[in-house]
Amino acid sequence: MDERAFAYSIDAKDTIVSLSDAWLEFARENRASELTRERVIGQPLWSFVSGWETRRLYEEVFVRVRSRKQSIELPFRCDSPDCFRFMRLLLSPGSGDGVECMGILVREQQRPFFSILDRAFPRTSTSLPMCSLCKRIYVFGARWLELEDAIRELDLFGHTRLPRIDYVVCDGCAPPQRLTQGGAAA
Numbered sequence: 001m002d003e004r005a006f007a008y009s010i011d012a013k014d015t016i017v018s019l020s021d022a023w024l025e026f027a028r029e030n031r032a033s034e035l036t037r038e039r040v041i042g043q044p045l046w047s048f049v050s051g052w053e054t055r056r057l058y059e060e061v062f063v064r065v066r067s068r069k070q071s072i073e074l075p076f077r078c079d080s081p082d083c084f085r086f087m088r089l090l091l092s093p094g095s096g097d098g099v100e101c102m103g104i105l106v107r108e109q110q111r112p113f114f115s116i117l118d119r120a121f122p123r124t125s126t127s128l129p130m131c132s133l134c135k136r137i138y139v140f141g142a143r144w145l146e147l148e149d150a151i152r153e154l155d156l157f158g159h160t161r162l163p164r165i166d167y168v169v170c171d172g173c174a175p176p177q178r179l180t181q182g183g184a185a186a
Contacts, residue, residue, distance in 0.1 A: 004105040012097035014045045014062065023103075030080055031119065051167030054132040060175060061091060062099055069093045076133040079147070081117040084109040116151060116162050127166035128154075133173040144170050 007020040019037055027035040040048070049055050065072055071092040078085045090102040115121045116128075129138040130147075137150035145153060156162060 006103040006105075008101050009094055010045050010062075010099050010101065011094075012066075016040055016043055016045055016048075017098065026103075050165075051132060051169075053169040054167050057133075057169050057175065065091050065093055065099050066097050074133070077135045078103070078105075079117055079135050081115065082111060082113045084111055114147065114151065115159075116147070116156060116165070122161040123164040124161045126163040128163035129168045130165050131170035131173055132167040133169060136170055136172075138168070138170070144172070 004022065004026075005020075006023040006026045007018075008016055008023055009018040011017050019040055024035070024037060027033065035048075045058075046055055049058060061072055061074065064070075071090060074089040074091065076087055076089060078087050084107075085105060086107040088104045088106055090104060092100045092102070094100045130136070131138075131144070135147050136144040137147060137154075139145050139150050139153055151157065
């Protein structure tokens with residue numbers, strides 16, 4: 001599969017100022033048709049980022065891109081209920097302290113449907129910590145497990161309501177381990 005790229009730009013105040021047609025198509029493909037150009041452009045990026053740890057990570061990355069005037073690459077997963085997606089986020093200096101963001105789909109792999117990743121699935125008030133970068137789940141306040149292993153260990157198959165996802169950043173994905181500049185560790 002050829003790599004696919006989905007671009008957006010933010011200004012110096014982290015407001016979204018542009019989206020590529022491919023970004024909008026990706027949103028539609030992933031049942032997020034409410035994310036139209038009219039509803040996204042002009043909005044703070046933070047309106048679309050879940051979890052304070054994830055926001056803090058991106059804020060730190062944006063500071064580095066802006067202050068060093070260098071690109072940073074951040075590997076991450078953007079899974080859907082029936083698909084693994086391995087991606088890279090390339091963040092580059094833009095005009096006037098803006099940042100150009102390019103999500104690149106590196107590899108996609110089908111898998112059985114997992115309701116836990118279905119945004120429309122009914123949720124309980126209980127939260128389940130999931131790393132926003134690698135999609136591992138923190139179980140029993142003790143260890144990080146791959147999604148499939150966590151679902152099995154927590155016995156989440158066949159439930160009519162599932163815990164809500166609380167996006168965090170696991171120890172293995174926290175900076176500086178995952179940030180790269182020009183292909184080298186930051």
